[in-house]
Amino acid sequence: xxxxxxxxxxxxxxxxxxxxxxxxxxxxxxxxxxxxxxxxxxxxxxxxxxxxxxxxxxxxxxxxxxxxxxxxxxxxxxxxxxxxxxxxxxxxxxxxxxxxxxxxxxxxxxxxxxxxxxxxxxxxxxxxxxxxxxxxxxxxxxxxxxxxxxxxxxxxxxxxxxxxxxxxxxxxxxxxxxxxxxxxxxxxxxxxxxxxxxxxxxxxxxxxxxxxxxxxxxxxxxxxxxxxxxxxxxxxxxxxxxxxxxxxxxxxxxxxxx
Numbered sequence: 001x002x003x004x005x006x007x008x009x010x011x012x013x014x015x016x017x018x019x020x021x022x023x024x025x026x027x028x029x030x031x032x033x034x035x036x037x038x039x040x041x042x043x044x045x046x047x048x049x050x051x052x053x054x055x056x057x058x059x060x061x062x063x064x065x066x067x068x069x070x071x072x073x074x075x076x077x078x079x080x081x082x083x084x085x086x087x088x089x090x091x092x093x094x095x096x097x098x099x100x101x102x103x104x105x106x107x108x109x110x111x112x113x114x115x116x117x118x119x120x121x122x123x124x125x126x127x128x129x130x131x132x133x134x135x136x137x138x139x140x141x142x143x144x145x146x147x148x149x150x151x152x153x154x155x156x157x158x159x160x161x162x163x164x165x166x167x168x169x170x171x172x173x174x175x176x177x178x179x180x181x182x183x184x185x186x187x188x189x190x191x192x193x194x195x196x197x198x199x200x201x202x203x204x205x206x207x208x209x210x211x212x213x214x215x216x217x218x219x220x221x222x223x224x225x226x227x228x229x230x231x232x233x234x235x236x237x238x239x240x241x242x243x244x245x246x247x248x249x250x251x252x253x254x255x256x257x258x
Contacts (some may be wrong), residue, residue: 002221006214009203014084016053016203023197027188027234029240033140034061036242037116038184040136044114048130049074049105051120052096053171056082056086057206058116062092069114073107077121078178105130124176131247138182138244141169143179150202150209150237152230154220157210166241173245181245190238 008019017024038061041047044053049058054076055114062068072094076082079098081101086096099106102121110132117139127137143166151158192198199221202212228234 001194001225002199002218005196005199005204009200010029012087012204013043014081015056016054017200020200022198023193024201024202025189025191025193025236027190029242031184031187031242033118033242037061037138038065038137039067039115040244044069046071046112047073047114047116048112049094050102050115050117050122051078051083052076052081052089052095053078055085055094055096057118058094059088059092061206062094072146073097073112075105077102091241102126110135110196115227126213128178128247133247134211136181136244136246137173138242140240140242143169143185143239143241150236153234153236154209154217154223156212156217159210166243169241171244173243177247177248178245180243180248181246182242184242186240187251189235189242190236191227191233191235193233195221195228198224
């Protein structure tokens with residue numbers, strides 16, 4: 001289970017988790033992210049998809065959309081996915097841009113009417129800089145809720161991303177001069193049926209448990225494997241939120257907003 005999962009995760013292209021489709025149950029939130037994006041495209045001329053992964057979600061939005069912006073860019077900071085996203089999105093006219101940090105994006109001020117972000121990193125200040133007046137930022141994130149970190153299960157460092165409560169996120173945007181136009185939250189289940197599914201996720205998404213390797217965590221993985229065999233699948237829980245923020249015409253000057 002472990003060796004096969006590690007091999008398949010390292011060979012994965014883009015953001016394709018079909019290998020564990022029948023071995024992990026992930027509750028779906030009540031909203032449809034793609035449909036939500038499509039419903040907001042009517043007057044959009046320039047759009048950015050932040051952290052596009054392998055481009056699968058953006059490509060799915062393009063297939064569903066009745067309207068499509070004149071200019072669409074996508075950023076990706078995870079190097080193995082850049083080429084995959086380019087192959088997926090270039091044929092539909094999307095330019096994929098590799099970047100180093102969400103704190104400094106390679107775009108001019110007020111470049112976009114609409115910025116979308118699904119489970120990607122972002123800086124409120126940088127989003128505000130590149131978004132036009134009355135432009136909208138829409139993001140779906142995994143937030144604090146019922147989720148148990150893999151650190152809790154296996155030990156090791158905390159995830160390599162910031163876990164922030166939804167209300168804190170809302171406050172950041174409001175203090176930075178945004179009106180909140182979409183606000184939804186959902187807590188559900190994230191169930192792993194076997195240790196191979198756990199290894200696949202931790203290998204494919206190294207930010208979940210920084211420094212993870214099968215050899216380094218073999219003893220802990222074996223103990224978790226024995227627990228699953230005796231007690232059944234483990235549920236680490238999942239919490240999603242969907243936030244839409246519109247940049248106000250006049251924004252207050254606020255210091256120390258991330």
